[in-house]
Amino acid sequence: xxxxxxxxxxxxxxxxxxxxxxxxxxxxxxxxxxxxxxxxxxxxxxxxxxxxxxxxxxxxxxxxxxxxxxxxxxxxxxxxxxxxxxxxxxxxxxxxxxxxxxxxxxxxxxxxxxxxxxxxxxxxxxxxxxxxxxxxxxxxxxxxxxxxxxxxxxxxxxxxxxxxxxxxxxxxxxxxxxxxxxxxxxxxxxxxxxxxxxxxxxxxxxxxxxxxxxxxxxxxxxxxxxxxxxxxxxxxxxxxxxxxxxxxxxxxxxxxxxxxxxxxxxxxxxxxxxxxxxxxxxxxxxxxxxxxxxxxxxxxxxxxxxxxxxxxxxxxxxxxxxxxxxxxxxxxxxxxxxxxxxxxxxxxxxxxxxxxxxxxxxxxxxxxxxxxxxxxxxxxxxxxxxxx
Amino acid sequence: xxxxxxxxxxxxxxxxxxxxxxxxxxxxxxxxxxxxxxxxxxxxxxxxxxxxxxxxxxxxxxxxxxxxxxxxxxxxxxxxxxxxxxxxxxxxxxxxxxxxxxxxxxxxxxxxxxxxxxxxxxxxxxxxxxxxxxxxxxxxxxxxxxxxxxxxxxxxxxxxxxxxxxxxxxxxxxxxxxxxxxxxxxxxxxxxxxxxxxxxxxxxxxxxxxxxxxxxxxxxxxxxxxxxxxxxxxxxxxxxxxxxxxxxxxxxxxxxxxxxxxxxxxxxxxxxxxxxxxxxxxxxxxxxxxxxxxxxxxxxxxxxxxxxxxxxxxxxxxxxxxxxxxxxxxxxxxxxxxxxxxxxxxxxxxxxxxxxxxxxxxxxxxxxxxxx
Numbered sequence: 002x003x004x005x006x007x008x009x010x011x012x013x014x015x016x017x018x019x020x021x022x023x024x025x026x027x028x029x030x031x032x033x034x035x036x037x038x039x040x041x042x043x044x045x046x047x048x049x050x051x052x053x054x055x056x057x058x059x060x061x062x063x064x065x066x067x068x069x070x071x072x073x074x075x076x077x078x079x080x081x082x083x084x085x086x087x088x089x090x091x092x093x094x095x096x097x098x099x100x101x102x103x104x105x106x107x108x109x110x111x112x113x114x115x116x117x118x119x120x121x122x123x124x125x126x127x128x129x130x131x132x133x134x135x136x137x138x139x140x141x142x143x144x145x146x147x148x149x150x151x152x153x154x155x156x157x158x159x160x161x162x163x164x165x166x167x168x169x170x171x172x173x174x175x176x177x178x179x180x181x182x183x184x185x186x187x188x189x190x191x192x193x194x195x196x197x198x199x200x201x202x203x204x205x206x207x208x209x210x211x212x213x214x215x216x217x218x219x220x221x222x223x224x225x226x227x228x229x230x231x232x233x234x235x236x237x238x239x240x241x242x243x244x245x246x247x248x249x250x251x252x253x254x255x256x257x258x259x260x261x262x263x264x265x266x267x268x269x270x271x272x273x274x275x276x277x278x279x280x281x282x283x284x285x286x287x288x289x290x291x292x293x294x295x296x297x298x299x300x301x302x303x304x305x306x307x308x309x310x311x312x313x314x315x316x317x318x319x320x321x322x323x324x325x326x327x328x329x330x331x332x333x334x335x336x337x338x339x340x341x342x343x344x345x346x347x348x349x350x351x352x353x354x355x356x357x358x359x360x361x362x363x364x365x366x367x368x369x370x371x372x373x374x375x376x377x378x379x380x381x382x383x384x385x386x387x388x389x
Numbered sequence: 390x391x392x393x394x395x396x397x398x399x400x401x402x403x404x405x406x407x408x409x410x411x412x413x414x415x416x417x418x419x420x421x422x423x424x425x426x427x428x429x430x431x432x433x434x435x436x437x438x439x440x441x442x443x444x445x446x447x448x449x450x451x452x453x454x455x456x457x458x459x460x461x462x463x464x465x466x467x468x469x470x471x472x473x474x475x476x477x478x479x480x481x482x483x484x485x486x487x488x489x490x491x492x493x494x495x496x497x498x499x500x501x502x503x504x505x506x507x508x509x510x511x512x513x514x515x516x517x518x519x520x521x522x523x524x525x526x527x528x529x530x531x532x533x534x535x536x537x538x539x540x541x542x543x544x545x546x547x548x549x550x551x552x553x554x555x556x557x558x559x560x561x562x563x564x565x566x567x568x569x570x571x572x573x574x575x576x577x578x579x580x581x582x583x584x585x586x587x588x589x590x591x592x593x594x595x596x597x598x599x600x601x602x603x604x605x606x607x608x609x610x611x612x613x614x615x616x617x618x619x620x621x622x623x624x625x626x627x628x629x630x631x632x633x634x635x636x637x638x639x640x641x642x643x644x645x646x647x648x649x650x651x652x653x654x655x656x657x658x659x660x661x662x663x664x665x666x667x668x669x670x671x672x673x674x675x676x677x678x679x680x681x682x683x684x685x686x687x688x689x690x691x692x693x694x695x696x697x698x699x700x701x702x703x704x705x706x707x708x709x710x711x712x713x714x715x716x717x718x719x720x721x722x723x724x725x726x727x728x729x730x731x732x733x734x735x736x737x738x739x740x741x742x743x744x745x746x747x748x749x750x751x752x753x754x755x756x757x758x759x760x761x
Contacts, residue, residue, distance in 0.1 A: 018643060025639035032632045062537045063472035063483060092437055100433050161437045246481045257404060257699060264401045265633055271394050272640035279647045
């Protein structure tokens with residue numbers, strides 16, 4: 002009988018207990034993995050979306066306060082600015098009775114490619130975007146949710162402007178990280194004028210790309226100085242800063258989630274430690290006999306620890322698999338809605354898996370070390386005394 | 390040991406139940422069943438709507454609108470903007486600022502000034518909801534709150550029974566219009582109706598009026614629609630609670646099994662003395678439930694302390710509403726949540742204890758004694 006066989010057999014001497022412990026650990030690891038996707042997803046999204054040369058320029062008072070459309074041209078003339086694109090929130094609702102289910106903006110189509118060279122949009126699609134006045138480019142996530150394909154026609158009913166627009170999808174942003182829709186702002190401008198109103202005349206946000214990361218700060222300063230004492234004073238910040246502010250209000254929720262995660266993790270350490278010490282106590286006699294026939298302390302300690310670790314890791318792997326299965330369901334249940342923002346994506350990344358497995362390792366160690374240490378240290382005489 | 394595990398579960402479930410019920414309070418209890426929200430057709434929230442001045446002037450004399458003691462119609466014209474506020478933690482959030490006239494306090498009678506006084510129109514003063522006070526820099530009585538293009542003096546804090554009004558700041562409607570340079574003076578109008586029949590008639594009349602493309606809906610429906618966006622939070626929170634509960638049940642069962650095994654001799658003796666199986670089953674069940682109850686008490690204390698700490702530290706739990714403004718939920722672990730957690734604790738204790746107790750009762754006395 003080899004050591005590994007022995008450990009394995011020991012694990013299964015009390016099937017029920019092993020199953021219960023393993024179940025508890027697996028559940029907890031699954032839970033922790035799921036919860037960890039939230040803060041992790043937040044950071045992952047911020048990192049992947051943001052680009053260190055892009056700057057967001059918006060009104061100092063808030064994103065709902067507009068700036069004059071002419072300001073974009075002024076920004077373009079600043080030294081170091083490679084490109085700038087103005088956008089206006091359209092607040093278009095697709096089919097679902099008056100609800101905005103994904104962000105959609107009217108943008109300056111001729112500048113999209115220059116401001117977002119890092120986004121996966123093909124040059125042909127960019128060309129089409131400029132050619133067709135009613136063209137729209139949509140993020141992959143939104144395309145998938147509604148089963149759209151390039152070439153489809155859709156209607157967006159604005160919740161902000163008194164217009165509905167018929168759009169033709171001419172391209173897809175091939176990334177999960179950009180769940181939005183862009184269309185030509187001239188199209189909106191003309192739709193407003195057709196109703197006898199003033200045209201657009203405003204811009205809600207200007208995305209600027211600096212030619213050189215070193216010039217980003219200087220550009221931001223120049224923009225803000227240019228607008229000083231005007232009707233629309235601006236506040237410029239880097240793209241990452243903008244989005245982390247945008248999602249900043251979710252931090253409180255994430256904190257609660259993390260507290261609970263900690264509690265759950267603590268729970269399973271308790272449970273697993275309890276089980277392991279029970280197993281050792283039951284086997285006190287056996288261990289004493291083993292030592293009496295010449296097994297070293299180290300061997301005893303190692304086998305008991307290995308047993309606890311093996312159980313924890315197997316359970317941990319099961320937990321990670323469970324969480325992978327659950328994320329799909331959760332994504333479907335949560336739907337993509339603005340409340341959860343990036344928290345709703347539940348993407349299990351490699352670090353999350355690593356964390357889950359690490360947790361099960363720690364549980365195994367903690368649960369195994371103490372009882373195993375105690376058992377190994379017990380003198381043979383006292384242990385045998387207790388048994389016979 | 391069992392009690393410890395259960396205590397931890399109770400802390401976690403209390404926090405979550407508290408979060409759920411606080412969310413519910415914020416979202417579902419907003420709005421008054423007698424009130425109507427009037428907005429531009431096609432707007433999904435009052436932040437995206439515009440209502441011309443003429444429409445409000447005409448609307449307020451429609452039949453079916455309640456009147457106050459001086460026979461003025463209870464129609465509250467309101468302007469909503471979402472400027473940036475600085476949080477005390479140094480972040481930046483959009484907060485819903487509502488420009489109102491003094492009549493608003495009568496139309497929204499859930500809103501009460503808890504501290505300080507109502508603002509004076511045209512004095513650049515503001516009153517802030519309880520959720521806003523303490524979360525943002527300058528949101529306290531006597532301070533200057535900076536948003537939009539100027540600074541506003543905070544003169545009062547209002548309470549709204551935990552509804553989403555508590556995440557708002559109220560100022561004079563004209564001053565807000567000037568500050569935000571809005572073309573349209575109002576975003577919407579809130580009406581207090583005299584009866585449900587009058588309410589239906591008003592909805593019809595406003596919706597069919599060809600002069601302005603407006604629509605009216607009951608305030609409760611409006612807020613219920615707004616709260617749909619928080620469904621995913623519910624799903625998530627409930628899912629987590631269930632998973633954690635099952636895990637804790639496993640743990641409790643485990644410890645109880647251990648207790649049974651350690652006491653096989655005792656059980657054998659008891660059975661030999663003539664105690665019935667049922668008596669032993671009951672004894673073990675009671676033990677399990679008592680352990681859970683102890684765990685519950687410890688956990689409830691822990692949850693109370695934790696929720697206070699979270700509120701003090703974060704200034705409430707915020708989530709983005711569908712209006713892109715921040716809803717602040719003050720985390721309160723209420724009696725209902727405690728009862729829920731107690732139920733959960735007992736359930737875990739009961740289920741976790743059932744198996745081991747059953748096994749204990751089924752032990753044959755002879756075997757049990759032999760093992761000893």
